[in-house]
Amino acid sequence: xxxxxxxxxxxxxxxVLREQERPEAVEAELRYDAESPFAIQFLFTVPSHGSVAWSxxxxxxxxxxxxxxxxxxxxVSPVGGEITALEIEGSGPRLxxxxxxxxxxxxxxxxxxxxxxxxxxxxxxLDAAFEAFIVDEYR
Numbered sequence: 001x002x003x004x005x006x007x008x009x010x011x012x013x014x015x016v017l018r019e020q021e022r023p024e025a026v027e028a029e030l031r032y033d034a035e036s037p038f039a040i041q042f043l044f045t046v047p048s049h050g051s052v053a054w055s056x057x058x059x060x061x062x063x064x065x066x067x068x069x070x071x072x073x074x075x076v077s078p079v080g081g082e083i084t085a086l087e088i089e090g091s092g093p094r095l096x097x098x099x100x101x102x103x104x105x106x107x108x109x110x111x112x113x114x115x116x117x118x119x120x121x122x123x124x125x126l127d128a129a130f131e132a133f134i135v136d137e138y139r
Contacts, residue, residue: 006034008110012103014044017096026097030104032058032111037120040111042086042097056086059117062108065101 010030015023031041039055046052056074063069064076065084075087084104086097115123 005114008032008107008114010103010107010110012099012107015098017098019093030107032107032114034115034123037115037123040108054088058108058111061086061104065104065108 008031012028012030014026014028016026017023027045029043029045031043032039033041036055038057038059040058040061042054042056044052044054056076057071060069060071060074061076064086065078068075068077073089075085075089077085077087078101079085079098082101083098084101086099088095
């Protein structure tokens with residue numbers, strides 16, 4: 001394994017369901033960066049809206065693929081054995097993204113090979129984060 005690899009990327013097609021609208025296939029890029037080891041990012045490209053990025057906790061997403069999980073306005077749950085639903089409920093319309101459980105499992109496994117669960121702290125540069133916070137706070 002290349003020890004210089006710090007990122008994992010993969011393309012995925014999601015079926016997006018919005019209230020009162022027809023389902024729409026949307027391309028997304030799954031992103032994982034060892035420098036932000038707790039988050040998986042979904043970068044959606046929606047022709048009518050441009051690009052939108054969502055970050056979801058890796059362990060939350062993993063757990064939600066096995067059983068329903070909820071954190072604030074975000075829900076993740078299995079739908080049968082082959083589909084995982086990522087649902088956002090905010091002040092606006094509810095949005096549901098359906099994705100292949102196998103594709104998500106493969107992606108999560110690749111992130112686990114890069115940063116094993118439980119070792120995320122080894123990949124964080126807390127001194128740099130603290131310094132950036134202090135600099136930003138007192139500008």
